[in-house]
Amino acid sequence: MLKIAIVGYGNVGRAAREAVDAAPDMVLVQVAEAPGVPIPEDLKDIWVTDLRDVRADAALLCLPSRLCPDAAETLLSMGINTVDAFDIHGEIPAVKARLDAVAKVHGTAAVLSAGWDPGTDSLLRALFEAMAPRGISYTDFGPGMSMGHSVVAKSKAGVKNALSMTMPVGAGVHRRMVYVELADGAALADVTAAIKSDPYFSHDETHVIPVADIGALQDVGHGVRMTRKGVSGDTHNQLFEFSMRINNPALTSQVMAGCARAAVRQTPGCYTMIELPVVDLLPGERDEWVKKLV
Amino acid sequence: MLKIAIVGYGNVGRAAREAVDAAPDMVLVQVAEAPGVPIPEDLKDIWVTDLRDVRADAALLCLPSRLCPDAAETLLSMGINTVDAFDIHGEIPAVKARLDAVAKVHGTAAVLSAGWDPGTDSLLRALFEAMAPRGISYTDFGPGMSMGHSVVAKSKAGVKNALSMTMPVGAGVHRRMVYVELADGAALADVTAAIKSDPYFSHDETHVIPVADIGALQDVGHGVRMTRKGVSGDTHNQLFEFSMRINNPALTSQVMAGCARAAVRQTPGCYTMIELPVVDLLPGERDEWVKKLV
Numbered sequence: 286m287l288k289i290a291i292v293g294y295g296n297v298g299r300a301a302r303e304a305v306d307a308a309p310d311m312v313l314v315q316v317a318e319a320p321g322v323p324i325p326e327d328l329k330d331i332w333v334t335d336l337r338d339v340r341a342d343a344a345l346l347c348l349p350s351r352l353c354p355d356a357a358e359t360l361l362s363m364g365i366n367t368v369d370a371f372d373i374h375g376e377i378p379a380v381k382a383r384l385d386a387v388a389k390v391h392g393t394a395a396v397l398s399a400g401w402d403p404g405t406d407s408l409l410r411a412l413f414e415a416m417a418p419r420g421i422s423y424t425d426f427g428p429g430m431s432m433g434h435s436v437v438a439k440s441k442a443g444v445k446n447a448l449s450m451t452m453p454v455g456a457g458v459h460r461r462m463v464y465v466e467l468a469d470g471a472a473l474a475d476v477t478a479a480i481k482s483d484p485y486f487s488h489d490e491t492h493v494i495p496v497a498d499i500g501a502l503q504d505v506g507h508g509v510r511m512t513r514k515g516v517s518g519d520t521h522n523q524l525f526e527f528s529m530r531i532n533n534p535a536l537t538s539q540v541m542a543g544c545a546r547a548a549v550r551q552t553p554g555c556y557t558m559i560e561l562p563v564v565d566l567l568p569g570e571r572d573e574w575v576k577k578l579v
Numbered sequence: 580m581l582k583i584a585i586v587g588y589g590n591v592g593r594a595a596r597e598a599v600d601a602a603p604d605m606v607l608v609q610v611a612e613a614p615g616v617p618i619p620e621d622l623k624d625i626w627v628t629d630l631r632d633v634r635a636d637a638a639l640l641c642l643p644s645r646l647c648p649d650a651a652e653t654l655l656s657m658g659i660n661t662v663d664a665f666d667i668h669g670e671i672p673a674v675k676a677r678l679d680a681v682a683k684v685h686g687t688a689a690v691l692s693a694g695w696d697p698g699t700d701s702l703l704r705a706l707f708e709a710m711a712p713r714g715i716s717y718t719d720f721g722p723g724m725s726m727g728h729s730v731v732a733k734s735k736a737g738v739k740n741a742l743s744m745t746m747p748v749g750a751g752v753h754r755r756m757v758y759v760e761l762a763d764g765a766a767l768a769d770v771t772a773a774i775k776s777d778p779y780f781s782h783d784e785t786h787v788i789p790v791a792d793i794g795a796l797q798d799v800g801h802g803v804r805m806t807r808k809g810v811s812g813d814t815h816n817q818l819f820e821f822s823m824r825i826n827n828p829a830l831t832s833q834v835m836a837g838c839a840r841a842a843v844r845q846t847p848g849c850y851t852m853i854e855l856p857v858v859d860l861l862p863g864e865r866d867e868w869v870k871k872l873v
Contacts, residue, residue, distance in 0.1 A: 303812030307712065378870050398873055405710060407873040408857055414872065415837040415860035416699060416830060418601065518597030518836075520829035527821045535814030536710060542812075543709040557873045559858040560865065563702055566709040571854065576672050578708065579692055579701040579851045 289545060290315040290341035290365070292356060294322065296505065297370065298347035301538035305345075308542055310568040314341050341365055343545040347538065354380045361393045366548040368541045370400030377403065377557065385555035395555040399544035400537040401529075402426070404558050406509060409527050411559040413513040417523045420515020425453035429507030429533065431461075434485055438463050441479040443471025446499040453510060454490070461491040466499050507533040543567065583839060584609040584635035584659070586650060588616065590799065591664070592641035595832035599639075602836055604862040608635050635659055637839040641832065648674045655687045660842040662835045664694030671697065671851065679849035689849040693838035694831040695823075696720070698852050700803060703821050705853040707807040711817045714809020719747035723801025723827065725755075728779055732757050735773040737765030740793040747804060748784070755785040760793050801827040837861065 289311050291301050298316070305313045313331065318324075320334040333339060336359050344360050346353050346369035353369040360367050361384060371380060377398055384395045398404060406424060413422055427450065434449035441447075446466040451459050463480055467473065477493040480486055496502065510528040517523045529536075543566030544558070550565045564574050583599050585592050588610055599607045607625065612618075614628040627633060630653050638654050640647050640663040647663040654661050655678060665674060671692055678689045692698060700718060707716055721744065728743035735741075740760040745753050757774055761767065771787040774780055790796065804822040811817045823830075837860030838852070844859045858868050 300812050300814070303814070307810075307812055374873070377873050378866060381869060401710075403873045405706060408706065410872045411857040411861065411868060412699060412702065414868075415857065416695075416833060418833070418862075516601075517826065517829040517833035518594050518601055520594070520597070520826045523826065523830060524824040525821075526823065527819075529820065530818040532811065532814045532817065535811040536817060539710060539712070539811035557869050559868060559872060560856045562854045562856055563705040563709065564853040567705065568712075572672060574705060574708075574853060575675060575851050578704045578853060579668070579671050579697045 286310060286312045287545065287549065288312055288314045288340075288342045289542075290317060290339045290344040291347055292317045292336065292339070292344050292360075293347035293352075294318045294325075294328075295347060296534040297538050297541075298345075300532075300534040301345045301347050301541060303535070304539045304542040308568060310546070311542065315339055317344075336360065337363070339363070339365060343368060343548050345538070345541045345545060346370075347541075354383060357384050357395055357397075358387050361387045361395055362391050364391060364393055366394050366545070368396045368399050368544045368548055370404065370537050370541060371398050372400060372403055374403060381555050381557065388555050389553045392553050394548045394551040394553055396544040396548050396558070396561065397555055398557050399541050401531070401533075401540060402509065404537075404540050406511060408558045408563070409511055413511070413515070413525050416525060417513060417515030417517050420513055420523070422511065422513040422515075423455070423457045425455060425457060425510045425512075426459060427451035427453045427508060430503070430505070434461060434463070437483055437485045438465065438480050441476055441483075443468050443476045443479075448499050448502055459489055461486055461489050463491060463493045464496045464499060464502055465493060466497070467495055505533045505535075507531060540566075580604060580606045581839065581843065582606060582608045582634075582636045583836075584611060584633045584638040585641055586611045586630070586633070586638050586654075587641035587646075588612045588619075588622075589641060590828040591832050591835075592639075594826075594828040595639045595641050595835060597829070598833045598836040602862060604840070605836065609633055611638075630654065631657070633657070633659060637662060637842050639832070639835045639839060640664075641835070648677060651678050651689055651691075652681050655681045655689055656685050658685060658687055660688050660839070662690045662693050662838045662842055664698065664831050664835060665692050666694060666697055668697060675849050675851065682849050683847045686847050688842045688845040688847055690838040690842050690852070690855065691849055692851050693835050695825070695827075695834060696803065698831075698834050700805060702852045702857070703805055707805070707809075707819050710819060711807055711809030711811050714807055714817070716805065716807040716809075717749070717751045719749060719751060719804045719806075720753060721745035721747045721802060724797070724799070728755060728757070731777055731779045732759065732774050735770055735777075737762050737770045737773075742793050742796055753783055755780055755783050757785060757787045758790045758793060758796055759787060760791070761789055799827045799829075801825060834860075
């Protein structure tokens, strides 16, 4: 049995617990959270509040992206394999180089950006590229909530709470539907102008809609549609499409759990999902999956 | 540059030549065919008729499946990495064990069943399994020609030529549309009865349709639709779908060309596509793809 620690017990951490409990080859040995966070009664025996107390084969870092690199570095240097869903695309190469160096020194492995985008979508983009090396791929997200855009909208003066939905227009273009709870005395026109002029929104068609209660709108469903039209060899018009409709934290944490298996099966270093054999994400024997799936 | 030999110059072999020519990191150094096959003028300098004369980094085995294991064994033992699109699903584990042993002795690598099914579809089935470990996957083929079913239909008394189309009904069920050119004096009713009672057709809804000229119907387009509805962690109703519409030999040979890169990048042994990092199918540097696709 693979001993798993969950680091961070928010939406993704709670879903990760379900993924670990459902896995035939994993046992949850610890949950790590910051001091002061209320401890669920049924987790009190395995709850820790200091990363340095973590003892496990692999740790699932269910933390905000910006906190992942430091936590991974600490754990990797303690001999613990790590998995995170770090999603700041532009920073992935630098974080990968940093974790790769630490992992190699300490004989551990990290899987970086192991969610659905980056993550399984990245793997599909790579596969599509291999199937048709010339062509154009599009990734259309949603409908689903964007955490990043919601936080930016919420930060504007006059906004008490906000939720930004990403709506797919097609060909990688997105519309933003921003639902806002206005503070007392705030004018919708001012809030709308502030949101629309922010760089997060200024390039997309954006609608700002006042609502009484953001809580009544919350739903962690999300989706994606990826398409590629391209050329295999000298043959044009090869058409590929992938789509999914999913519960976001449930899928993210399920992918992370699979990548914990892959982490312990790799040689030391830091890997993204396009660098892992997919069979390594699955429990049990490689030969059984070859027989069943190939 | 990776030196590539193409073994077998039928539909897939000709498409493989286009894939190799289009690759920035490959050069076609040989084409091997049986003695007696007409030699295309522009290939006469690199044409060989004996496998033992092949000299290359990797060989693409564009042969009927039943000829692949022996050819792969010969080449692997000569120090040449191999890729094939062996598609007899039930025999894959045994062939894999056999090629794995030979490859390890001779320090070479084989990629087995590197087409689209088995091949990229297998990889997607494995990915879907990792994303939702509980649930049901369906693979629906077509519309497209089935070579195996066409050969069986053609073997019946009274059939001059035949083409069997696979039509997707859904949930992994298929309908067979069998177009036949009848021999002089043959009765459609007899031919229909013979085809429908063959084990290849008896489990599926089958229609037999007489036509004047099979050649006028031939088209190497094919397609697939794969779906999975399953459970991530404890969350049900996770929905995944992949579909494609493709030229069959063009995609098969493109995947094979990518797997030639992967073969030279693996440690000795025999691999199916679920055991390969997808990035190894792509040309150039791993870090560039991480930056571009993850």
